[in-house]
Amino acid sequence: MTIAPERPSGTTPQPRAGGAAASGPNGAVLAGRDVTARVRSGRDASVDAVRAVLLVAVVALHAMMVGVSVGAGGPVLQNALEHQAWFAPVSWIVQVMPLFFVIGGFASITQWRGLRARGVSPASYVRGRIDRLVRPALALVAVVGAVLLGLAMVGMPAELVATAGFRIGQPLWFLGVYILCSALVPLMVAAHERARVAAPGLLLAAVVAVDVARMSSGVEAIGFLNLLFVWLLVQQFGFWLADGLVDTLAPRAKAGVIVAAITALLALTAGPYPADMFVNLNPPTVCLVLLGAAQLMVFSLLRGRISVLAERERVRRAIDGLGKRGMTVYIWHMPVLIALAAALLIVNAATGIALPEPLSAEWWSSRAMWLLLVGVAVAPAVSLFARFERGRRSGSAALPTSRSVALDALLGAGGVAVVLIAGFGPLPATAALTMLGIALLGSGRIGAALRAGWAARPTTTSSTRMTQARPAGDARALADS
Incomplete structure (x- = not known):
């Protein structure tokens, strides 16, 4: 993501000297490439720093959730923190996904405005975002699907393989939703610039309506509409932050928003909503919107101090x-966590060394070493697979169309949804790879190539076939007629 410094409302970030410019009003030079990589506007140190901290926090939290043990029925892989009453209040602090989307909204609006100022079309912007997000997902599905298939073939219990696939796929909901939110950035920015209050107001109404419909009908599937409404709304908070609207509030007003949001959360969770913010994640509810508003204000209050710390050279390099x-x-930290859990089971089977029972005193005392081990193991995996995130798409003379990138975004999100719902078995993995592959290559490019191939095929008309089949005299007669 490209981050721009704070600026007055309604302005766009200016490109640095020497930045590549698009050719023509539609940005034809940038068409078919990862255009988002072509803008290098100034970066906001506080936003970059918080995003890095949130990423580390997510990895650490998921590491703490890993519970591996050996029960009477064999190996057990579980979420150690699930269904723990004490974790509900803790979740109000460690549930950081709303702030992730706030930061993503800040990055997206500044990035899109910078590209728009250079003449890049909305379709080209979305094409670039799809490239950046789908490529690493494609690599993950291919590698994890192949590894899990291999483990099943060598005799690992099918239930354990399925559990591993389920746990690996769980965090991917974020990627699927983020693909859709990124694809809608040009539309959502346009709505924001026309109606900075009304646009999020309508989204909030949609969120509440979905919650009410789900709770009153008992149909949980209705709630998954909020995978889009909730996160688009929280993304709009990032637009406010980028425009400086949040910074116009006095510290006392920001504190008031925090208190109001927490008070509303207390009221809602005393009623029909669960107190655990991770339960409120599936499906997303209005509670996450309130939590996001509080997190936005906390970040705004601390932003100056964060910026000072983030400008230190070593910190800057790490960020x-x-x-x-x-x-x-x-996307790769969870496969690493599952691999480490499998390694513990192998060591247990080979040596007889007992594994501590999750949440026991011995288990808690080993968490510091476990987190260190996770960090050491994640680093080489990231080094190996980061090339897929940094890679560039081959250039194309054709401009993407709104219709083609809309289809590509749906295919990308759909491919992620397939493994999220059905796992990494051979059939769902193949389906997901197909969908992600089409999204990455571009349905428009594939369609154009197929049409070109069809147009270039050797054609044999019925008249020609008749001419070839008839004797020469018949052919002359046909020609005369």
Whole structure:
């Protein structure tokens, strides 16, 4: 993501000297490439820093959730923190996904405005975002699907393989939703610029309506509409932050928003909503919107101090390194965690060394070493697979169309949804790879290539076939007629 410094409302970030410019009003030079990589506007140190911290926090939290043990029925892989009453209040602090989308909204609006100022079309912008997000997902599905298939073939229990695939796929909901939110950025920015309050107001109404419909009908599937409404709304908070609207509030007003949001959360969770913010994630509810508003204000209050710390040279280098590999860290840390859990089971089987029972005193005392081990193991995996996040798409003279990139975004999100719902078995993995592959190559390019191939095929008309089949005299007669 490209981050721009704070600026007055309604302005666009100016490109640095020497930046590549698009050719023509539609940005034809940038068509078919990862155009988002072509803008190098100034970066906001506080936003970059918070994004890096949130990424580390997510990895650490998921590491803490890994519970591996050996029960009477064999190996057990579980979420150690699930259904723990004490974790509900803790989740109000460690549920950071709303702030992730706020930061993503800040990055997206500044990036899109910079590209728009250079003449890049909305379709070209979306094409670039799809390239950046789908490529690492394609690599993940291919590698994980192949590894799990191999493990099943060598005799690993099918239930354990399925559990591993389920746990690996769980965090991918973020990628699928983020693909859709990124694809809608040009439309959502246009709505924001026309109606900075009304646009999020309508989204909030949609979120509440979905919650009410789900709870009153008992049909949980209705709630998954909020995978789009909730996160598009929280993304709009990032637009406010980028425009400086949040910074116009006095510290007392920001504190008031925090208190109001927490008070509303207390009221809602005392009623029909669960107190655990991770339960509120599936499906997303209005509670996450309130949590996002509170997190936005906390960040705004601390932003100056964060910027000072983030400008230190060593800190800056660490932040930049994580920023360039953010999606790789996110999607690959869970396979690494599952691999480490499998290694513990292998050591247990080979040596007889007992594994501590999850949440026991011994288990808690080993968490520091476990987190260190996770960090050491994630680093080489990220180094190996980061190339897929940094890679560039081959150039194309054809401009993408709105219809083709809309289809590509749906295919990209759909491919992620397939493994999220059905796992990494041979059939769902193949379906997901097909969908992700089409999204990456571009349905428009594939369609154009197929049409070109069809047009270039050797054609044999019925008249020609008749001429070839008839004797010469018949052919002359046909020609005369």
